[in-house]
Amino acid sequence: MSTTIDATQQTTALTEDQADVLVRERAAESRNASRVLAGLTRQQKDDALVAVGETLVAHAETIIEANAEDLRRGEANGTSPQLLDRLMLDTARIEGLRSALRELAGLPDPIGEVVRGSTLPNGLRLRQTRVPLGVVGAIYEARPNVTVDIAGIGLKSGNAVLLRGGSAAASTNAVLVELIRTTLVANGVPAGAVQTVDDGGRPAAAAMMRAVGSIDLLVPRGGHGLIQDVVRNSRVPVVQTGEGNVHVYLHQDAPVERAMQIVHNAKVHRPSVCNAAETLLIHADAATAGAAAMTALAESDVVLHTDERAAALVPQLETVPATEEDWATEYGALEIAVRVVDSLDQALEHIRTYSTGHTEAIVTDSIAAQRQFVAGVDSAAVMINASTRFTDGGQLGLGAEVGISTQKMHARGPMGLAELTTTQWVVEGDGHVRA
Amino acid sequence: MSTTIDATQQTTALTEDQADVLVRERAAESRNASRVLAGLTRQQKDDALVAVGETLVAHAETIIEANAEDLRRGEANGTSPQLLDRLMLDTARIEGLRSALRELAGLPDPIGEVVRGSTLPNGLRLRQTRVPLGVVGAIYEARPNVTVDIAGIGLKSGNAVLLRGGSAAASTNAVLVELIRTTLVANGVPAGAVQTVDDGGRPAAAAMMRAVGSIDLLVPRGGHGLIQDVVRNSRVPVVQTGEGNVHVYLHQDAPVERAMQIVHNAKVHRPSVCNAAETLLIHADAATAGAAAMTALAESDVVLHTDERAAALVPQLETVPATEEDWATEYGALEIAVRVVDSLDQALEHIRTYSTGHTEAIVTDSIAAQRQFVAGVDSAAVMINASTRFTDGGQLGLGAEVGISTQKMHARGPMGLAELTTTQWVVEGDGHVRA
Numbered sequence: 001m002s003t004t005i006d007a008t009q010q011t012t013a014l015t016e017d018q019a020d021v022l023v024r025e026r027a028a029e030s031r032n033a034s035r036v037l038a039g040l041t042r043q044q045k046d047d048a049l050v051a052v053g054e055t056l057v058a059h060a061e062t063i064i065e066a067n068a069e070d071l072r073r074g075e076a077n078g079t080s081p082q083l084l085d086r087l088m089l090d091t092a093r094i095e096g097l098r099s100a101l102r103e104l105a106g107l108p109d110p111i112g113e114v115v116r117g118s119t120l121p122n123g124l125r126l127r128q129t130r131v132p133l134g135v136v137g138a139i140y141e142a143r144p145n146v147t148v149d150i151a152g153i154g155l156k157s158g159n160a161v162l163l164r165g166g167s168a169a170a171s172t173n174a175v176l177v178e179l180i181r182t183t184l185v186a187n188g189v190p191a192g193a194v195q196t197v198d199d200g201g202r203p204a205a206a207a208m209m210r211a212v213g214s215i216d217l218l219v220p221r222g223g224h225g226l227i228q229d230v231v232r233n234s235r236v237p238v239v240q241t242g243e244g245n246v247h248v249y250l251h252q253d254a255p256v257e258r259a260m261q262i263v264h265n266a267k268v269h270r271p272s273v274c275n276a277a278e279t280l281l282i283h284a285d286a287a288t289a290g291a292a293a294m295t296a297l298a299e300s301d302v303v304l305h306t307d308e309r310a311a312a313l314v315p316q317l318e319t320v321p322a323t324e325e326d327w328a329t330e331y332g333a334l335e336i337a338v339r340v341v342d343s344l345d346q347a348l349e350h351i352r353t354y355s356t357g358h359t360e361a362i363v364t365d366s367i368a369a370q371r372q373f374v375a376g377v378d379s380a381a382v383m384i385n386a387s388t389r390f391t392d393g394g395q396l397g398l399g400a401e402v403g404i405s406t407q408k409m410h411a412r413g414p415m416g417l418a419e420l421t422t423t424q425w426v427v428e429g430d431g432h433v434r435a
Numbered sequence: 436m437s438t439t440i441d442a443t444q445q446t447t448a449l450t451e452d453q454a455d456v457l458v459r460e461r462a463a464e465s466r467n468a469s470r471v472l473a474g475l476t477r478q479q480k481d482d483a484l485v486a487v488g489e490t491l492v493a494h495a496e497t498i499i500e501a502n503a504e505d506l507r508r509g510e511a512n513g514t515s516p517q518l519l520d521r522l523m524l525d526t527a528r529i530e531g532l533r534s535a536l537r538e539l540a541g542l543p544d545p546i547g548e549v550v551r552g553s554t555l556p557n558g559l560r561l562r563q564t565r566v567p568l569g570v571v572g573a574i575y576e577a578r579p580n581v582t583v584d585i586a587g588i589g590l591k592s593g594n595a596v597l598l599r600g601g602s603a604a605a606s607t608n609a610v611l612v613e614l615i616r617t618t619l620v621a622n623g624v625p626a627g628a629v630q631t632v633d634d635g636g637r638p639a640a641a642a643m644m645r646a647v648g649s650i651d652l653l654v655p656r657g658g659h660g661l662i663q664d665v666v667r668n669s670r671v672p673v674v675q676t677g678e679g680n681v682h683v684y685l686h687q688d689a690p691v692e693r694a695m696q697i698v699h700n701a702k703v704h705r706p707s708v709c710n711a712a713e714t715l716l717i718h719a720d721a722a723t724a725g726a727a728a729m730t731a732l733a734e735s736d737v738v739l740h741t742d743e744r745a746a747a748l749v750p751q752l753e754t755v756p757a758t759e760e761d762w763a764t765e766y767g768a769l770e771i772a773v774r775v776v777d778s779l780d781q782a783l784e785h786i787r788t789y790s791t792g793h794t795e796a797i798v799t800d801s802i803a804a805q806r807q808f809v810a811g812v813d814s815a816a817v818m819i820n821a822s823t824r825f826t827d828g829g830q831l832g833l834g835a836e837v838g839i840s841t842q843k844m845h846a847r848g849p850m851g852l853a854e855l856t857t858t859q860w861v862v863e864g865d866g867h868v869r870a
Binding site: 038118128212216232258261262374387389397407422424425431 | 569815824
C-alpha cells in the first residue's frame with residue numbers, strides 16, 4: 001500500500017529525475033502485476049470487480065468524507081459549481097459505481113479471443129490471439145469516478161493501470177485507490193494492478209509521458225488543454241480521446257421534420273459531451289429545414305452563433321454574429337455555430353478545416369450526397385440521417401467505453417475493452433524451418 | 436516537382452523553425468493528395484504501380500548513374516563494403532523493384548473492406564470500414580529500394596507518403612522520387628502522393644517527429660540507433676519495427692534432430708534480418724539437443740558466446756565467454772549467445788529481461804510447457820517447434836510487408852497493407868435520435 005500516501009500533502013515538487021525514478025519504479029510494479037493479470041480467468045476478474053463495487057458501497061461514508069475535503073478545498077479555491085458537481089460523490093453516485101462495475105463483470109472477456117487463424121500450405125498452424133497491452137497509464141481531471149472506471153476496465157482487459165488524477169480530487173482518489181487495492185489483494189489480484197502516482201504531482205504526470213517502454217499506452221481523459229498537453233508531449237503511445245467539434249450538415253433535400261429532430265437531439269440531448277453537435281451547416285437550398293432546426297434550438301434556449309445568411313433565415317430570432325473562433329469552438333453547452341453553405345463541397349471544406357475528427361452527420365435522402373459525404377469526411381464516425389449522439393460505445397453495442405478515440409490508428413471511434421488490448425501471433429509447427 | 440531538388444547539394448542546415456515550415460508545407464500537399472488517393476479505385480492504383488515499375492526499368496541507366504555518385508561518395512567517406520552493397524542498385528535490382536511493384540498490384544485492395552457490420556435493435560445500420568491513414572511519414576537509412584517500397588505500399592493503401600531517406604543514398608533517392616512522381620502524374624495520381632523532405636536534411640527529420648496533426652503515422656526503418664531516435668523523440672504516432680533480439684529455448688524434452696534444425700535455421704538461414712535468432716537458451720536436461728545445436732552452428736562458422744555451463748556442453752568446440760552485453764545484443768551476423776537454464780521459468784525470466792518483443796521460439800512436445808511459454812512471453816510472435824524465421828508477412832500470408840512491428844498497439848508483428856490503414860464507422864439511420 002506504499003503508493004497510496006495522502007496526495008493532498010504534497011510538499012516541494014519533485015525534480016524531473018526524481019519523478020522519472022518514481023514513475024519507473026511504480027511502472028515496474030505494474031509490469032509485474034500485469035504478468036499475473038494476463039493469466040487470470042474471467043471468473044477471477046469478474047469476482048474482483050464485483051467485490052470492489054461492494055467495498056465502495058460498504059465504505060461510502062469514508063469516501064464521502066474524503067470527497068468533502070476535496071469539495072471544501074475546491075470551494076475555497078473558487079471552483080465553479082459545475083466542476084464541483086463533477087467532483088462530488090454521494091451515496092447514489094457510489095452505488096452507480098457499483099452498478100458500472102457489475103455491468104463490466106457481465107461483459108465478455110476480450111482476452112484469449114482468437115482474432116484470426118489458419119493453417120498454411122506448409123502445415124504451420126497460425127493463430128492471432130487477443131492479449132492485454134500490459135501497463136496502461138491514465139492522466140485525467142477532476143471526476144473521481146474515472147479512477148474506478150479505469151481501474152475496472154483495466155482489470156477486465158487484463159492490464160495494470162497507473163493513475164494520475166487531478167489534484168482537485170486528490171483526497172477522494174487516494175481513498176478510492178486504497179479501497180480498490182485492498183479488495184483486489186483480498187481477491188487474489190496483486191495490488192500492483194492499480195496504482196497511483198498522484199503523490200508525485202505534476203512532475204509525475206510529465207514523467208509518465210517520458211516512460212517509453214515502462215508504460216505501453218497513455219490515455220488522457222479530460223478537457224482540451226489536458227488532452228493536447230499529453231498528445232503534444234508524450235513519447236509514450238497515446239490514444240487521443242474525446243475532443244469533438246462535431247458538425248451536422250443539412251443537404252439541399254433535407255426533410256424538414258427529420259432535420260429539426262436530428263439537429264435538436266444532437267445539440268440539446270446532452271450538450272456537455274463530446275458527441276454533441278457544435279456547428280450546423282445548412283445548404284442554401286435547405287432554408288426551410290435550416291430555419292426549422294434553428295427555431296427548435298432557440299426554443300430550447302440554445303444560443304445561435306450565425307453567419308449573416310444563417311441569421312437571415314430566422315429574422316424573428318435573436319442571434320449572435322459568428323466569428324472565425326466560433327467555427328473552431330467546442331462549446332460543450334447550449335450554444336451552436338450556424339453557417340449557410342452553397343454546396344456539399346463547401347460543407348466538406350468547412351468540416352475539413354475545423355473538425356477534430358470525431359463525428360459528422362448528414363441529413364439527406366440522396367445516395368450520391370451520402371457517398372460523397374462519407375468519402376470526404378475524415379472523422380472517426382459519420383452519421384447518415386441519425387443524431388451524432390450515437391457515437392458511443394454503449395449505443396454501438398461495445399459495452400464499456402474507455403473513450404471516443406479521434407486518433408487514426410489502433411482504435412478509432414468508441415473504444416471498448418478490446419481496444420485496450422493488442423494481439424500476439426502464435427505459430428505451431430512440427431519442426432518447420434524455412435527453405 | 437518542386438520538392439525533388441538535388442538533395443546532395445545541402446548548403447547550411449535549416450533552423451528548427453525553417454524545418455517545421457518545410458515539413459508542414461509538404462505535409463499539407465500530402466494531405467491534399469491523400470484526399471484524392473482515398474477515392475482511387477484499385478484499378479487506378481494498380482495501373483500506376485505497374486507503370487512506376489516500367490518507368491524505373493526504362494530509366495535504369497539514369498538511376499544507376501545517380502547511384503554511382505552515392506557509391507563514390509560512400510567510398511570516399513570510407514563506408515563499409517556491406518553498406519555499399521546495400522546502397523548499390525544495378526539492372527537486376529531495378530528489375531527486382533519492378534517485380535515487387537507488380538506483386539503489390541496483385542494484392543487485394545485493403546481500402547473499403549467492411550471490418551464489422553450489424554443492424555442494431557433500433558434499426559441503425561452500422562458498418563466499420565477500412566480507410567487510409569492519410570499521411571504516412573518514413574524515416575529510413577541507406578537502402579534506396581525502401582524509397583520505392585514505401586511509395587508503392589503507400590499508394591496501394593491509399594496513403595500519401597512523405598519520405599526522409601538517408602543522406603548516403605541522396606542522389607539515388609532524388610532520381611527515384613522524381614521518376615515516381617512523373618509517372619504518377621501521367622497516371623492521374625497527384626504528385627503530392629509521394630514527396631521527399633531530403634532537401635531539408637536532418638532538421639527535416641526532426642521536424643517530421645514534431646508534425647503532430649500533419650503526419651498521421653511515422654515509420655522508421657533502419658538500424659537500432661535510427662529506430663530508437665524516432666521512438667524516443669517523436670510526438671507523431673510511431674510504429675516501431677524491426678528490432679529483434681530473438682530467443683530460441685530448448686525445453687528439457689526437446690528432440691535432438693528437431694532442436695538442431697530449428698536452431699540452425701533460425702540463426703544461419705539469413706543472419707542479418709530481424710527474425711534471426713540471437714540467443715539460444717538450453718534447459719540443463721536438454722544437454723544432448725543443446726550440444727547438437729551448438730555443434731551444427733559451429734560447423735556453419737557461427738561464433739558461440741557461451742556461459743560456463745553452455746561451454747561445458749561442447750568441450751571440443753572453441754567458444755567465447757558471454758558477457759552481460761551479449762544477452763542484449765542483436766548480432767545480425769553469424770554469432771549467437773548461448774546460456775544453460777535450470778527451468779522454463781528461468782528461460783522466461785531471461786527472455787523478459789532481454790527481449791525486444793519480436794519473436795521467441797520453444798522446442799518441446801510438452802503441451803504444458805508450450806502453454807506456459809506462450810503465456811509468459813510478451814512478444815509479437817511465439818513459435819512452437821518452428822523456426823523464428825517464419826515471423827514474416829510473406830511467410831504468414833499477408834503479402835507485402837511494411838515491417839515487423841514490435842509495438843503493442845495498432846499493428847503487432849508482421850505489418851501488411853491493412854496495417855497502414857485505420858477504420859471509420861458509418862452509421863445509417865432514418866432520422867434516428869437518442870431518447
